[in-house]
Amino acid sequence: MNIKNVFISGAGALGLMYASYLSKGVGKENVYFIADDKRVEKYKNSKYYVNDKEHNFNFISNNTDLKADLIILSVKFTGIHEAIKSLRNIVKDDTIFISVMNGIESENVIKEYYGDKHLLYCEVHGMDAVKEENKIYFSKPGLVCFGSKDNKITEDVKSVEEVLKKSNLPYEIPSDIxxxxxxxxxxxxxxxxxxxxxxxxxxxxxxxxxxxxxxxxxxxxxxxxxxxxxxxxxxxxxxxxxxxxxxxxxxxxxxxxxxxxxxxxxxxxxxxxxxxxxxxxxxxxxxxxxxxxxxxxxxxxxx
Known part of the structure; x- marks a missing residue:
């Protein structure tokens, strides 16, 4: 798949950092933070600063008619079920899922709701991003390690690799994810x-x-x-x-x-x-x- 848009669930330090990179890979206009109507109304005109550079990110309602090519889950585990259920309207048959959340449980929850046909497994490390209100700071973007559960280089893996490469976001496809x-x-x-x-x-x-x-x-x-x-x-x-x-x-x-x-x-x-x-x-x-x-x-x- 040629990934033309990216939807991010979770506008914390990691979500905002990755959005600033992915805007280079698929275009700023094609990177969205998805949220409920109340949060969208609150954040849609907000300005964010990533290492003191101003960004006007796109916040879009989960009632949108748009469909996601790639969904990145970047929420706290305490809110994972609510977040995943809210994505239902933007998921299509070939939507790729990646979780940059901590631990080894989030993929199981995604699988529970949407299956694992287009689920990639991921861990990220080495970043030091910190969020303070509408500002985030980091000195290192870290490394995105991802792959299919059986470690095969699938079309989904290749598609995500292409986006990360265009975004200049450091990544690795390990031999054993x-x-x-x-x-x-x-x-x-x-x-x-x-x-x-x-x-x-x-x-x-x-x-x-x-x-x-x-x-x-x-x-x-x-x-x-x-x-x-x-x-x-x-x-x-x-x-x-x-x-x-x-x-x-x-x-x-x-x-x-x-x-x-x-x-x-x-x-x-x-x-x-x-x-x-x-x-x-x-x-x-x-x-x-x-x-x-x-x-x-x-x-x-x-x-």
Missing amino acids: MHKMWSKLMLNDAVNQVCAVFETGYGGIQKDGKAKDMVIETMREVSKVAEAEGIILTEDEINDWMDLMCTLNPDNMPSLRQDTKAKRKTEVELFAGTIKKLGKKHAIPTPLNDYLYDKIKEIENNY
């Missing part, structure tokens, strides 16, 4: 939750100390659960992730820490909740995830 997604979950589970509990940005886990040590040990805990699920995550991968963390702006922070700082409901169920559930399934103790889960729930309850 499920391994990539689990590896990213290992990172997110540790970094997001530890930063939230220690009330720190990336700088707090870049320096030696309790926070950095807990990140490393939490990743090791996740790797044991992953192995039981048939995914081998190595110590070298943990070291590579820690090296990557040291390249990020120390003043920026991961999404879950942004949420606790802003007193928003977090994605703890997507991280520790998932690992705790799978740990019980395989009779693998998960004491660090148990601790992080309880602490984050305590933080939420004290808002």
